[in-house]
Amino acid sequence: MNIDEELLNFIFDSFEECIVVVDENGIVTMMSNGYKEFLGCINPEGKHVTEVIPNTKLHIVAKTGLKEFGEIQEVNNHRIISIRVPIVLDGKLKGAIGKIMFKDLNNFKILSSKITNLEKELQYYKNELDSEKKAKYTFNSLMGKSIKFQEVVNFAQRAAKGDSSILITGESGTGKELLAQAIHNGSKRALKPFVKVNCAAIPAELFESEMFGYEEGAFTGAKKSGLKGKFxxxxxxxxxxxxxxxxxxxxxxxxxxxxQEREIMRVGGNEVININVRVIAATNKSLQELIEQEKFREDLYYRLNVIHLKLPSLRERAEDIELLADSLRVKLCNKYGIYSEGVSKEALEYLKNYDWPGNIRQLENVIERSINLLDTELLILPKHLPDKIVETKGKKHNIDNSDLKEAVDEMEKEIIVSILEKTKGNKNQTAKILGISRAGLYKKIKRLGLE
Ligand SMILES: Nc1ncnc2c1ncn2[C@@H]1O[C@H](COP(=O)(O)OP(=O)(O)OP(=O)(O)O)[C@@H](O)[C@H]1O
Ligand SMILES: [Mg+2]
Structure with missing residues (x-):
């Protein structure tokens, strides 16, 4: 053995490395003491590697010159993972080196569980940064100057300072979530987490563990380390x-x-955890009606409803439509990189006359659609609006430029159509609701061209 080999062996042994070297014929030329011990083999040098290491492929790597990594191999009742690298000197294949990466998959398991734990930790920190736990909107994000809306906002701003539970109600798309985030950001808790729970989306059987967390092994499928609940x-x-x-x-x-208690216990746990959380509840349903139907507990309602903020529908704040439409246009144009200069007067008229069952969310969708339909135009025009919005213009009967009879006919037509729609075309029922005879209804239908 020359000095290089001696030094190499020293290095390998110092780190208890299991390393073997073969020549191009698969003959062992060198093996670290660690490997010899592991195999229980004293003099491997000069022997073909397959005689020394069962299931090896090192001689194949020495022939193909192709590196191999990560295969599980069974050696002396140990499941090992090795790496095999060809030795190429001066462009010529001279043999191969094998090294055991993991002498026993049990060690590998320990390592892999360490990695899993680190990954979990990483996920935890990622989650901490997750937008779900952060509220991005502030009171400045809330658009609207109407008195009805401003009253709610002012009340909310005062409520934000305290700790009382808040109930936010309002039709779908009126901005309940936005307001909840603004309240959090306007409170002394602003730097702490804001966690949203969609009560409608969590399956009943998972509700408890989601909300209160669980301890290790609380149920089959539970994560080993347990999990924190939303609270x-x-x-x-x-x-x-x-x-x-x-x-x-x-x-x-x-x-x-x-x-009531301001404390929780994880599922499967017995430690009481004190909870200091400001609760904001939101719904577009009438909780009172649900209480009457015995679907909502009255005592819970009173706990949540310490401060009640009721967001007006867009219908009730029609004077905000112009401002909202324009600020949503600017926001969405920036988001999509579209250039536009405004909403035309005519289009705005339609927007103001529509009754917006989906409120601001619907307005947002309409504006988004419109700016995507802008061709060479720089203003949103009526033709960019959905049909159902353009159709409703007649609603605010503008009789400045039509005679009275025409306006009355128009109104009559609209009423009859809407009742017919409600009764699904049932003329008997329609006539009854309108307080006219069946024949009378037929006459009107004919006269107004409603066939
Ligand atoms: N005052 C406002 N100014 C600007 N944008 C608003 C305002 N209120 C709501 N929005 C926008 O309208 C959309 C709907 O708001 P949000 O999700 O808060 O409504 P919601 O009341 O929670 O609706 P749902 O009952 O359907 O859950 C959001 O995209 C939000 O950005
Ligand atoms: Mg919502």
Whole structure:
């Protein structure tokens, strides 16, 4: 053995490396002491590698020159993972080196569980940064100057300073979530988490573990390390219980307990965890009606409804439509990189006359659609609006430029059509609702050209 080999062996042994070298014929030329011990083989040098290491492929790598990594191999009742690298000197294949990466997959398992834990930790920090736990909107993001809207905002701004539970109601798309985020950001909890829970989306059987967390092995399929529930994650901050009207009754009892005791216990755990969370609940349903139908607990309602913020529908704040349409246009044009200069007067007229069942969300969708339809135009025109919005213009009967009879006919037509729609075309019922005879209704239908 020359000095290089001696030095090499010293290096390998110092790190207890298991390394073997073969020549181009697969004959062992060198093996570290660690490997010899591992194999229980004293003099491997000069032997073909297959005689020394069962299931090896090192002689193949020495022939193909192709590196191999990560295959599991069975050696002396150990499941090992090795790496095999060809030795190429001066462009010629001279043999191959094998090295055991993991002498026993059990060690590998320890390592892999370490990696898994690190990944979990990483996920945890990622989650911490997750937008779900952050509220991005502030009171400045809330557009609207109408008195009705400003009243709610002012009240909300004062409420934000305190810790009382808040119930936000309002039709779909009126900005309940936006307001909840603004309240959190306007409160002393702003730097703590904001956690939103969609009560309608969590399956009943997972509700408890989602909300309160669980301990290791609490149920089959539970994560080994246990998991924090939403309340624990939100600790110090705000929890938004969205769609609270859809929370199952059985869960309402448990929620009520948390609100009363201000403490939780993880599923399968026995440690009491104190909870300091501001609760904001939101719904577009009438909780009072749900209480009457015995679908919502009255005691829970009173706990949540300490401060009630009722967002007006867009219909009730029609004077905000112009401002909203324009600020949504600017926001969306920036988002999509579209250039536009405004909403035309005529288009705005249509927007103002529409009744917006989907409120601001619907307005946002209409504006988004319109700016995508802009061709060479720089203004949003009536032709960019959906048919159903353009159709409703007649609603605010403008009789300045039509005679009275025409206006009355128009109105009559509209009323009859809307009742016919409601009764699904049933003329008997329609006539009854309108308080006229069947024959009378037929006459009108004919005269107004409604056939
Ligand atoms: N005052 C406002 N100014 C600007 N944009 C608003 C305003 N209110 C709501 N929006 C926008 O309208 C959309 C709907 O708002 P949000 O999701 O808060 O409504 P919601 O009341 O929670 O609706 P849902 O009942 O359907 O959950 C969002 O895209 C939001 O950005
Ligand atoms: Mg919402």
């Amino acid at each position: 624990e994650i939100a600790n110090g901050g705000t929890i938004l219980l969205d769609e609270i009207g859809d929370m199952p009754l059985s869960m309402q009892v448990k929620l009520l307990r948390v609100l």
